[in-house]
Amino acid sequence: MLIRKLMEEDLPAVLEIEQQVYPFPWSRQIFTDTIESGALLVVVEDGQRVKGYAVLSTGGGEAQLFNIAVSPDSQGRGLGRELLQWLIEQAKQQQAEMLFLEVRLSNQVAQLLYLDMGFNEIGLRKRYYRCNGGGREDALIYALQLQSENYFNLS
Numbered sequence: 001m002l003i004r005k006l007m008e009e010d011l012p013a014v015l016e017i018e019q020q021v022y023p024f025p026w027s028r029q030i031f032t033d034t035i036e037s038g039a040l041l042v043v044v045e046d047g048q049r050v051k052g053y054a055v056l057s058t059g060g061g062e063a064q065l066f067n068i069a070v071s072p073d074s075q076g077r078g079l080g081r082e083l084l085q086w087l088i089e090q091a092k093q094q095q096a097e098m099l100f101l102e103v104r105l106s107n108q109v110a111q112l113l114y115l116d117m118g119f120n121e122i123g124l125r126k127r128y129y130r131c132n133g134g135g136r137e138d139a140l141i142y143a144l145q146l147q148s149e150n151y152f153n154l155s
């Protein structure tokens, strides 16, 4: 598996996965706006097909994971974990001290992954996500501390 920067040619495959895994998928415009905003968009591929992707934004000593998804037929094989580990290293290299993300309250699979990777639940946004049928669902906010010994490092 190879993790690399997303290229424009990857967008159709990414959009196809996005539509398969989310009830309210990002549009092509949201992806291109996100690229223009300076966020890092990466894909994981097996040499032939894009299997997953993620969107990470860093700045001001913080990182935000805006999106992470694996194609339904490739889920449960370690790709999400591999991608997230790669992004954590990337955020550390960018000197981010914390990595934040939001996740639907009902998304237990993703939450198990985040908890297993060392994230802590730090808050809740009430009625943050839209739901099919018109309702709203809370978002949990997770955070991972990336650098713990920076505060007294004067070198």
Ligand SMILES: CC(C)(COP(=O)(O)OP(=O)(O)OC[C@H]1O[C@@H](n2cnc3c(N)ncnc32)[C@H](O)[C@@H]1OP(=O)(O)O)[C@@H](O)C(=O)NCCC(=O)NCCS
Pocket (backbone or CB within 6 Å): 021, 022, 067, 068, 069, 070, 071, 074, 075, 076, 077, 078, 079, 080, 081, 082, 102, 103, 104, 107, 108, 109, 110, 112, 113, 116
């Ligand atoms: C969340 C997601 C990215 C995880 O990717 P994945 O490749 O399926 O996950 P992995 O195979 O790396 O599994 C990592 C961990 O997730 C959890 N997990 C994965 N699939 C699971 C399942 N079917 N049931 C329960 N836990 C599961 C487990 O903790 C697993 O660790 P383990 O294999 O040591 O038990 C993927 O399920 C996905 O794309 N979901 C839809 C989009 C989404 O919800 N994104 C997150 C938005 S916040």
